Amino acid sequence: MSHEEFPTDAPAVVTCGLPYANGDLHVGHLRTYVGGDVFSRALETLGQQTAFVSGSDMHGTPVAVNAESEGVSPESFALEWHEIYKETFPKFNVDFDNYGHTHDETNTAITRSIVRTLEQEGYVYEKQIMVAYDPIDDQYLPDRYVEGTCPYCGEHARGDECDEGCQRHLEPGEIEDPISAISGNPAEYRERTHKFFEVSAFSEYLSDFLDGLEGTSNARNQPREWIESGLKDWCITRDMDWGIDYPGADASDESSSDREADGSSDLVLYVWVDAPIEYISSTKQYTDRIGPDVYDWEETWRGDGEIVHVIGRDIIQHHTIFWPAMLRGAGYTEPRAVMASGFVTLGGKGFSTSRNRAVWAEEYLEEGFHPDLLRYYLATNGGFQQDVDFSWEKFRDRVNNELVGTVGNFLYRSLLFAHRNYAGTPDASVSPEVESRIEEAIEAFTAGVNDYSIRDAGNAAVRLASFGNEYIQRNEPWKLTDDDPEQAAQVIFDCVQIAKAIAVLFAPIAPDRCAALWAQLGEDGSVHDVTVDAALVPPARSFDEPEELFEKIPDERVEELNEKLEARVAEATDDDTDDAPGEETETTDTTDMDDIEPLTTDRISFEEFQELDIRVGEIVSAAGIEGADKLAKLEVDIGLETRQIVAGIKQLHDLESLPGTRVVIVANLEKAELFGVESNGMLLAAGEKADILTTHGDAAPGTKIR
RNA sequence: AGCGGGAUGGGAUAGCCAGGAGAUUCCGCCGGGCUCAUAACCCGGAGAUCGGUAGUUCAAAUCUACCUCCCGCUACCA
Structure with a gap:
């Protein structure tokens, strides 16, 4: 089935996967919500009638269990998180038309009705x-x-x-x-x-x-x-x-x-039944609030609506199997698109909430960064379904080079020049060259949306700004003001026109900064209410002295932030070395077997050595991991406790003979998940054959090695 | 193991679905320019046989097969 290009005459709804009401949001979570927000704003910029909805996922066993352990009711437990989410999203300019939760009356009623129909x-x-x-x-x-x-x-x-x-x-x-x-x-x-x-x-x-x-x-x-x-x-x-x-x-x-x-x-009902139904319920609540003449949820969900689900890639199956089956069975409209985002990694490694190895949503804001910066980074750093790595260095680079250097600088230099020399927009009209370049940008933006690529849509504006810099440089209006005032006016008019186009096309990515730009341009109304056509409407005649839209991030800030992060991780890691293990796993390799190769010349300090908690252990049991060629799962008694350790020794040893063997393990290595099996420590072994290290005497399990 | 997603100049990314001039953008590097601008901006240059092998084709980063290495998913976790 082929679909008509956006914008269509039908109402659209963009939904974001429901955040599960039992923990803080970090930058990784934000990617999906920023993505959905950018996409829905971009649709509106194209002139598509669009609702943008989500809600908190309140039910399910984890909420019940966590509530129990805190001694509160599941409802109040989940509602607390719900309130936090509801407040957090707007801070990142993620503006849902409606944000409900799965436990409210609307969702309860619609869920029951759907189940009855099924x-x-x-x-x-x-x-x-x-x-x-x-x-x-x-x-x-x-x-x-x-x-x-x-x-x-x-x-x-x-x-x-x-x-x-x-x-x-x-x-x-x-x-x-x-x-x-x-x-x-x-x-x-x-x-x-x-x-x-x-x-x-x-x-x-x-x-x-x-x-x-x-x-x-x-x-x-x-x-x-x-x-x-x-x-x-x-x-x-x-x-x-x-x-x-x-x-x-x-x-x-x-x-x-x-x-x-x-x-x-x-x-x-199982939580996954009522969770996606919240998409419908939330849309209905939106209609209930603003009236069906403005947006009719039934036309969307029971008629010919354009339904776009924005989710994380871990819940693809729910949205492409269970959910459409339910919709079909209950006589609802099928989704048009599912945008499944990749994950966000932090410095190349997975986020780990238990080790506090994360950049939290609140933390980002508390550090004083503008939400639009993060939006830009998350939306345009890679394809939507690709994993995106976040690091403060990369963040700084992209902000400083692209937002400040390219976009901000073009806008500032053009508008300042215009203001100083003409107190606003000079008297002229757009040149054919610039007009067609702006049209090109609009096309790129439109194509990006239709490809479900928020990156392409976002880059359209950045490219336009880059053209603007080239254009102003090439025409050197600062030289023309005396020699050829008419030509100078022409060039600056063009630049203001480009600035206006940027405001329109970049607004989905940077809603706040573009609203500021819009105001700076002396335009009436809100940039969020206009469509792409506005990009070519002649700019307002007068405007005040512009301000810099984006500020550079100094290198010192990056160092400072990295230090904070490291310190935090170290602290969290210390905390759980000797007691309860955290639940989260980390994507790291423990399989790196040393080759017999050259000696490492870098020396480590005694302190660094002491950070290793190496222990004597005794293998209690050993079993191959099904499906894996090399991996075996071991239970190792290390005195204080018995550890599960995954080691790449399956084909190299007779596993049945291993129990009772005394071994040497690194006890405080970060946990890893290998082939889906958690490994809580590392078995030391020599070389390709994985010759297992043991002790010469009979040191008891748990004995520390130093 | 099956399935999905990756592997592109020093780093990061695009292109591939709709095969066609030795390839995008950002950073970094080298050289030059400008001075309106947030030491910004503009121009030029060096640098990749597009993970490997074998095919299809007049033509492959782009299609096919096999292989290697990463990441993820595998239904009563959300």
């Missing part, structure tokens, strides 16, 4: 499954509420997946020796009736849907595997209180009070 259409069936239950606290234990032993590898595992061991996803009822994660009570299994959504019925539809899906290619390609290998039906209910109650079979259920009625009484 039932009526015959897409939902019941099935008995085993669910863990805490008989002492009289509580069912879905997902992460239960812990126990993995039936496959014998590791300690969470109810939903073997998070420490083999990484398998566990079906409810599979885990052995279940205990409650909340109370610690031993749990038992009970047979429960759950609801399943017949996703498998949609495989043909979804396959066609993907063929016509626009956006980034990863969103189109990644889910194909699932369809080709056969879609599984989807359990859409959970045994818990926190969530949207599963709508009763009869149409008469109103609130959530009647939950003891029948077999499905305690069931709430």
Whole structure:
């Protein structure tokens, strides 16, 4: 299916993946929201009627568990985060037309209505499954509420997946020796009736849907595997209180009070059912607020709307399989595009919230940086689906060279010249050369939007500014004011026209700075209310002395920020060396086996050596990691605790003979995830053959090596 | 392991989907210019056989196959 180019006559909605209400936002998260905001603003600049919505994702086991551990209700726990998000986004000029949350009345009502429709259409069936239950606290234990032993590898595992061991996803009822994660009570299994959504019925539809899906290619390609290998039906209910109650079979259920009625009484909907529905609900709330004559949510979601989902690439499947199947089954409009962003790395490595290795949203602002700078960086640093690396150095370079040097400088030099010599725009009209160059920029901008490339759209303005610098330089108006005043006026008029075009075309990326520029140009109204045509409308006659739009970031600031970050990481790392391990993993390589090569000439200090916590350990168990050629998972007793360590020794040793072997490990190496298995330390071994180091005597496990 | 995304001058990135003059932009480097401008800006130059191998083609960074190395995903985590 091919789509008409933007702008179309239909209303569009741009949605951002819902932030999950249980933690702070960092620069990595911001990428998706900035991306969505830029895209929706750009659509509007093209003249497309657009709603931009999102909301907080309030439900789910993690919220319930975290709330429990803090001793507050899930609702107030999630609402607290919701309020924070709601306040944070505008600070980055991410201006949703509506920002709701999944627990509000609108979402509850629409969710129930959709689920009922799916039932009526015959897409939902019941099935008995085993669910863990805490008989002492009289509580069912879905997902992460239960812990126990993995039936496959014998590791300690969470109810939903073997998070420490083999990484398998566990079906409810599979885990052995279940205990409650909340109370610690031993749990038992009970047979429960759950609801399943017949996703498998949609495989043909979804396959066609993907063929016509626009956006980034990863969103189109990644889910194909699932369809080709056969879609599984989807359990859409959970045994818990926190969530949207599963709508009763009869149409008469109103609130959530009647939950003891029948077999499905305690069931709430799985969070991934009501989360995307918030896109619809949020749009409806927008309509409710401004009136259907301005924006009609039903035309969008039940008519011919242009639905664009902006998400992180980790939730592609939800938006390209489950969600369109639900929409289809319930008779809603299918999405036109899914834009799945790549991740943001920090200095080449993954963000790690537990190690505090992150640049937090609040922190960025507290450091005094303008939000538009970060927007520019995130939006234009690479293709949307590509990973983007953030570092203060790169940030400084791009701000100083591109925003200050190219864009800011062009605007300032032109407008200052215009103001000084003409008190505004000189009397002239745009030259053919500049007019066509601006038209070119508009085309590039439009093409960028239609390619779902916010980078291209953003660069259109920067390129135009670059042309402006070249143009003013080439024409040297400062020489012409005396020799050829008419020509000087012409050149400066052109420059002001370019400045105005930049204001229009760059506004999606830098809304605040472009609004300031617009005002500086003496234009009426808001730059956010105009469309691309305004770029060629003659500029206002008079304006005041301009101000510099962007400021340079001094090198010292970068050093300072890097030091702060390092110090913080060091502190966080120290903290968890000797106690609770953090949950987050880091993408680092521990597989680098030394070749027999030259000696390193760089010397390290004794202090640096002492930072290594090297210990004697004893292998308790060893097993190959399924699917991996070289990796083996080891349990190593290091006295104080038993560590899981992944080592590249699978084919080099007889794993069965390893238990009992005394080994040497680095205990404070940062954690890594190898082949999906967490490695908490490093086994020392020599050379390509991985000759395992041991001790000569019989030092006990845990003995420190120095 | 399967699947997805990468591998392009010193660094970072574009192009590839719609194959065609030895390739974009930013930084860095060398040389020059300008002085309106936030030591900014403009011009010129050096520098890449576009991860490897084999194909298709008159023609491949761009298509196909295989391979290597990174990153990610793999459904009842959100």
